[in-house]
């Protein structure tokens with residue numbers, strides 16, 4: 412009988428009291444955001460027209476290792492944290508693998524995902540600054556739901572929902588005229604949300620991924636995981652996460668990557684992205700617009716080009732054309748691996764997982780499941796007893812239509828050709 416329980420729940424008193432800023436341990440820091448007009452690094456004054464002041468500070472701070480989590484945010488976290496670290500005994504049994512599989516489950520809250528960890532922080536700082544409201548984009552709906560919940564808790568107004576691209580903004584109209592019939596992307600919605608924020612006094616824009624500040628807030632996932640693993644003497648060999656804009660993966664790996672960067676311990680980190688939107692595996696590391704309408708600062712990141720829009724048959728999130736500058740820099744340094752997987756294989760993995768672990772996973776999270784299964788099966792073949800940790804970022808209840816499509820055999824895989832990707836690459840800004 413193993414001493415490791417199926418679910419490790421920390422005591423509330425053991426929860427992290429700080430966010431860990433991975434940038435403090437990176438010798439080569441992520442490249443700064445650039446002003447799209449001057450191509451000079453964005454200053455705090457320039458950014459504070461778009462983001463709350465405290466979030467600007469966090470965005471630009473490459474040096475402070477630990478940020479104490481404000482008491483109000485800690486109290487909110489206690490509503491749904493600590494989240495369980497699950498030993499997937501049933502999955503191991505099903506796969507007949509000697510690997511030990513763990514997942515950190517972030518779907519146990521109203522928004523159904525990890526997104527609430529940053530939404531509550533961003534709504535709190537908006538409230539602190541006395542703002543009237545915030546604007547944002549959302550893809551499959553997890554981030555939008557999380558932000559609505561956080562805003563209503565702190566009494567901050569989160570504007571009404573408008574499908575993007577829309578006729579209600581200048582940039583939306585421009586995108587629609589240039590790409591008639593487009594199904595849109597996160598990049599389009601970001602442009603529109605930023606325009607609404609900067610043209611309404613008392614409003615700021617908040618983003619659910621990509622930015623340094625969001626990875627900082629999401630470090631609560633990794634720090635909590637590490638506390639739980641250390642408590643039971645568990646050492647992961649491989650840490651896997653799905654990667655859209657990079658926030659859950661950046662948060663999960665943060666304290667482990669910190670150890671690797673400081674030369675204390677080695678781990679394998681794997682980012683998993685969709686084959687239909689392969690920014691790390693097939694993109695280029697270059698300065699690009701963070702949004703399709705080209706109104707945001709330029710970020711140096713692995714990118715497919717800011718006007719890249721995944722094929723309409725792509726289900727769920729992970730549709731962003733770029734990747735967090737922190738993860739991009741780590742990938743460029745060879746500290747992180749990346750793989751891309753076709754979506755039908757992701758839904759196959761999701762179904763295997765749901766049948767034995769009893770959780771319907773989000774399609775996004777299922778990218779991580781797919782690669783965790785592949786690694787566990789490899790262990791079965793080699794006999795290695797590796798310890799595999801992956802991030803189960805959320806539940807799939809926003810995505811039942813996609814599951815239905817999969818079950819009815821109507822889902823297929825679309826992988827962009829090199830020639831298609833080259834067209835987008837050719838339009839990258841010249842910096």
Ligand SMILES: Cc1ncc(COP(=O)(O)O)c(C=O)c1O
Nearest residue numbers: 620655656657658659728775805
């Ligand atoms: C459940 C879930 N997991 C993962 C992601 C990917 O976002 P990120 O890469 O920022 O963690 C999203 C957002 O699209 C999501 O809703």
